[in-house]
Amino acid sequence: MTAGTPAWATHATTSAALGALAAxxxxxxxxxxxxxxxxxxxxxxxxxxxxxxxxxxxLTRSGAVAPDGWWEAVDEGGRHHRVGRGLVDSGRxxxxxxxxxxxxxxxxxxxxxxxxxTRPRRFRPGAVHWLGTVRSVPxxxxxxxxxxxxxxxxxxxxDPGIDTAPxxxxxxxxxxxxxxRRGRTLALVDGVRTAADIAAAxxxxxxxxxxELRRLAADGLVTAAQPAPARDRPGPGAAVWDDPDxxxxxxxxxxxxxx
Amino acid sequence: xxxxxxxxxxxxxxxGARGASLVDWISGLALGAVGDAPGGDLxxxxxxxxxxxxxxxxxxxxxxxxxxxxxxxxxPVEDMIVTTADSYHLLRFVSTPFDSTVFLHLWLDRNxxxxxxxxxxxxxxxxxxxxx
Numbered sequence: 454m455t456a457g458t459p460a461w462a463t464h465a466t467t468s469a470a471l472g473a474l475a476a477x478x479x480x481x482x483x484x485x486x487x488x489x490x491x492x493x494x495x496x497x498x499x500x501x502x503x504x505x506x507x508x509x510x511x512l513t514r515s516g517a518v519a520p521d522g523w524w525e526a527v528d529e530g531g532r533h534h535r536v537g538r539g540l541v542d543s544g545r546x547x548x549x550x551x552x553x554x555x556x557x558x559x560x561x562x563x564x565x566x567x568x569x570x571t572r573p574r575r576f577r578p579g580a581v582h583w584l585g586t587v588r589s590v591p592x593x594x595x596x597x598x599x600x601x602x603x604x605x606x607x608x609x610x611x612d613p614g615i616d617t618a619p620x621x622x623x624x625x626x627x628x629x630x631x632x633x634r635r636g637r638t639l640a641l642v643d644g645v646r647t648a649a650d651i652a653a654a655x656x657x658x659x660x661x662x663x664x665e666l667r668r669l670a671a672d673g674l675v676t677a678a679q680p681a682p683a684r685d686r687p688g689p690g691a692a693v694w695d696d697p698d699x700x701x702x703x704x705x706x707x708x709x710x711x712x
Numbered sequence: 713x714x715x716x717x718x719x720x721x722x723x724x725x726x727x728g729a730r731g732a733s734l735v736d737w738i739s740g741l742a743l744g745a746v747g748d749a750p751g752g753d754l755x756x757x758x759x760x761x762x763x764x765x766x767x768x769x770x771x772x773x774x775x776x777x778x779x780x781x782x783x784x785x786x787x788p789v790e791d792m793i794v795t796t797a798d799s800y801h802l803l804r805f806v807s808t809p810f811d812s813t814v815f816l817h818l819w820l821d822r823n824x825x826x827x828x829x830x831x832x833x834x835x836x837x838x839x840x841x842x843x844x
Contacts, residue, residue, distance in 0.1 A: 487744050511810050511811055513720040514809055515809060515811060516809060517809035517810040518807070522804075542842075547841070547842060547843060547844035548714065548715040548718075548844075549714055549715050549716055549718075549719060549840070549841035549842055550808060550809070550810070550841070552715050552716045552743075553716065553734075553806075553808060553810070553812050553814060553841070553842070554810050554812065556743050557736075557811065557812055560739070560741060571837075578783070588715075588716070597755075598739075598741055601755075601759075602739055605739070605740070632715045632769070632770035632772075633770075634813075635770075641808065655811070656810070656811055657811040658811055660739065661738050661739065661811070661813065664738050664739075701759075
């Protein structure tokens with residue numbers, strides 16, 4: 454590689470930078486404004502965002518894997534980047550279940566990294582996630598899916614304020630018989646929680662929670678507690694993405710507090 | 713212990729199988745696919761069948777009487793069957809102990825496929841994918 458600006462850094466958006474890294478067959482971690490995408494040989498192997506519950510949350514808070522079992526697997530496999538393999542080999546979760554949950558978390562986090570497609574922050578060449586490769590996805594599939602997901606939300610109810618603002622139930626609106634997921638989501642709308650808070654409380658993927666919330670908004674049952682800030686990129690005050698090490702520390706603290 | 717691809721390949725060994733995929737019924741994403749896609753466009757097929765599956769999964773009218781679903785976080789419907797002049801489409805909801813909203817879609821040739829057998833096998837595959 455020639456000295457100077459690497460190819461990824463010349464791109465104005467995270468998705469374009471990912472495309473350039475995929476073309477190089479790069480391995481490493483690309484940080485965007487709202488999260489990190491991990492690449493292995495040009496394919497996406499993982500993604501994380503403060504807006505989306507991570508794999509540990511999805512697996513342990515649902516009861517699918519006992520928290521002790523999860524942390525044992527992290528202790529045993531973390532340094533060798535094979536936590537995922539360890540979870541399967543030790544029988545804590547099946548290969549199929551881990552793949553389904555991992556892809557759910559990957560596309561969920563990638564949506565938040567790519568839906569507001571701003572300039573990438575940095576790329577750490579060679580960085581490998583401690584989970585190890587569970588399943589990899591081509592970059593163009595992840596980018597296309599994120600765009601499609603954004604369009605789907607717009608079709609349901611074109612109010613992006615629902616995605617980031619604290620949410621409130623509409624007074625006097627009868628909820629009737631709601632489908633299970635939608636009813637569970639509505640039950641946690643309390644005027645304080647945001648979509649990401651509700652997703653974390655339910656151990657549900659955030660995008661899938663957004664779909665339910667936009668449908669509830671379309672039905673006139675839920676609205677943003679305050680008007681969405683009149684900015685191009687509405688950023689929730691508390692959940693600004695920071696460096697991965699800080700995010701990890703915060704998760705550890707949350708986990709310790711949950712004990 | 714099967715992963716997604718192994719489960720789909722196993723489904724493809726059923727008589728008359730033309731294509732198999734694992735699809736998220738809320739987002740419309742195909743998490744995996746083998747064989748051909750009906751209509752020739754995997755992503756379009758996944759999005760369309762997901763919309764169909766979502767309506768059925770959310771249907772109050774089709775739910776078992778008296779709330780006898782096995783668990784309160786599972787879709788009330790087990791599977792869906794669509795028949796055409798030349799095909800069977802079998803969609804089997806997969807229940808997982810964590811948040812997921814996926815179904816297996818098996819496309820069978822109508823001349824060679826055995827719908828009753830495929831329905832039993834696909835249910836077993838859906839369980840094995842998650843439970844091992």
